[in-house]
Amino acid sequence: MSAVLTLNAGSSSLKFALYRAASEPEVLRSGQVENIGPVARLSLRGGAPREIGPADHVVAVRAIFTALEGALKGQQVEGVGHRIVHGGKAFGAPVELTEEVLAQLEALIPLAPLHQPNNLAAVRAAQAAFPDARQIGCFDTAFHRGHPFVNDAFALPRRFYDQGVRRYGFHGLSYDYIAGVLKRDWPELAQGRVVICHLGNGASMCAVAQGRSRGSTMGFSALDGLPMGTRCGQLDPGVLLYLMAQGMTHAQIEHMLYSESGLMGLSQISNDMRMLLQSEDPRAAEAIDYYVFRIRREMGAMAAVLNGLDGVVFTGGIGENAAPIRARVVEGMDFLGLRLDADANAASAVSVGAGAAKILVIKTDEERVIARAVAAALAA
Structure with missing residues (x-):
């Protein structure tokens, strides 16, 4: 065997x-x-x-x-x-x-x-x-292949795009798994417009239409988009020019952006959302406020990419387990058809929505996606 x-x-x-x-x-x-x-x-x-x-x-x-x-x-x-x-x-x-x-x-x-x-x-x-x-x-980048040019390109001289400086998107194995669960258990939604929120120590969001990625909050690297446990998320490139002018080296900037920023950098307490939610330190509250604000901002952007919204899926360690974060993200988003069932959300049920658009909580399984690919290669 x-x-x-x-x-x-x-x-x-x-x-x-x-x-x-x-x-x-x-x-x-x-x-x-x-x-x-x-x-x-x-x-x-x-x-x-x-x-x-x-x-x-x-x-x-x-x-x-x-x-x-x-x-x-x-x-x-x-x-x-x-x-x-x-x-x-x-x-x-x-x-x-x-x-x-x-x-x-x-x-x-x-x-x-x-x-x-x-x-x-x-x-x-x-x-x-x-x-x-x-x-x-x-x-992790494969799920996002085939984006329209406007979702892949930066407004830099064209030669850089041809050299591979473009938006790739990440967390593709997780998105692949969630798309498969939707196709199996929610086939009508799977044919619609869905924003998948992979929220963990690494975090991103993906606009999916008919099971295919149409846009992602992550770009050229795994730094872009949402703030993460220790990564900065979206950042004005002028900040990097300023830091370089102040004498910071490439290695120092890289370490700061990947390992000292995000929830850890804003709170100066922890990159663990559980600890921040339990903390009474005002810096923890400010870090959470910023995290939620950026997710809400990108929710609107992803809905615009899709020309509407039929559902949202929360996944990843925070997305699956942090009911208060889900509640704060969805609050006031009736204009997108998003309304939360508070009791279902508190119980982390699979379906936690009460509005026109579905809201689901689905545990991701990247390892199963990998195992399927290996089994297919062995059978070929």
Whole structure:
């Protein structure tokens, strides 16, 4: 019996899931390695975390292999699927990660410096741990391919667009999964105009019409659009010119924009929305106010991209779990047909709307999208 392993690598974490290979993969075990660095911890779903000591992504993959040995009895890992944040112009669908492909993806590291190196480190670790398995890359940018020119281009000299300086959009694996759930469970809505709000430590929104991306709040990099846990979101480029003129280096600016901004930067308390909602510090309230304001502003923009709105989906860690944020985002948006059922929202029901446009809360599953792609590659 063949099995599929999925790896979703972040800067300090590595989510994994083991599936029985099939047209619709069956999950066998899942979990994550957290705090990659001096004192990493591995946890299987349903179990307590255990320390595995100092670990980089290579050590983390080895620890995952050891933890899954029992579940792998009688099964062979024939494919490993990887979340790759940036596919650039070249990659709009899952692809086998040959050395040639990996070289092209390494060239995209400057476009996603927080994610791409860790994604590729997990690939190298998986090649060593599972040398006979096929390695398949699945791209967060792929769902957004095919945008109209006006949604892709910046008003820069045309040569930069031709070189690949354009809006790519991200969180595509999450949007792909949600679009699939809508098609299965809400087919009429799936054929309409939907704004999907992926709200987590990374956050973006996507305008979807008839199941296809038409616009995204994220652009050339994973910095644009909404404020995030530690990333700034939309920023006047003049601010960067000013910071450079003040003597900040490229490395200092990059670190600030990716790691010291967003909810953390505004609050100076935490990037964790749960902590901010519980805090009585006025800076926490101001950070939340800004976060909600930007989501509401982009909701209007995404509705304009779609020429109307038939529904909204909240997903991601904050979107799925923070009922107060959902309530504040939707408040006063009757003009878009959005009205919340307060009781359903407080209970985090799937359907929480009470207006003309549907409002849904759907748990995303990026790993399943990756597993499907690997299973399809193995069956081809």
